[in-house]
Amino acid sequence: MEFGSLPRKERQMFDPTEYIKKAKMVDGGHLSIGRGGYTLHYAQGSTLGGYDVDNIKALCIEAGLPVIDSRCVPFDLVADLAISGPMAAVGTAPRFFMSRAFSHVSLAEWVASYRAAGAEIHNMPEVRNEPAS
DSSP, X not given: OOGGGSOGGGSOOOOOHHHHHHHHHSTTOEEEEETTEEEEEEETTEEEEESOHXXXXXXXXXXXXXXXXXXXXXXXXXXXXXXXXOEEOSSXXXXXXXXXXXXXXXXXXXXXXXXXXXXXXXXOOOOOOOOOO
16 A cells, blocks of 8 residues: 555654754754745755644754744845855854855854844854953
């Protein structure tokens, strides 16, 4: 019997636990959620995407993984952040390219830009620049 022919309640749901564990072990690992679903960044150049947002969001928050939910941010701001860059460095060092859109910054710096736009942030403390005494 093929998967698609099974009644919905008998289908085995995908378990992202192993990918969440990998994301926790890599610098910059995080879950980003937008209007088109989610993207779990778990290694350099490796992502897992899907549409079961509420389930994976709860699992990642519980696991302590940084979660950035930009669905509440006005579309024009999200588009500017996503298109103009920079991107979060995942499993690699931050680096600058001539085009900011292709640059990679630390996860903390990337999250700060989404936080400033009004995104819902979990498991990522706000970094405050305090003057030296």
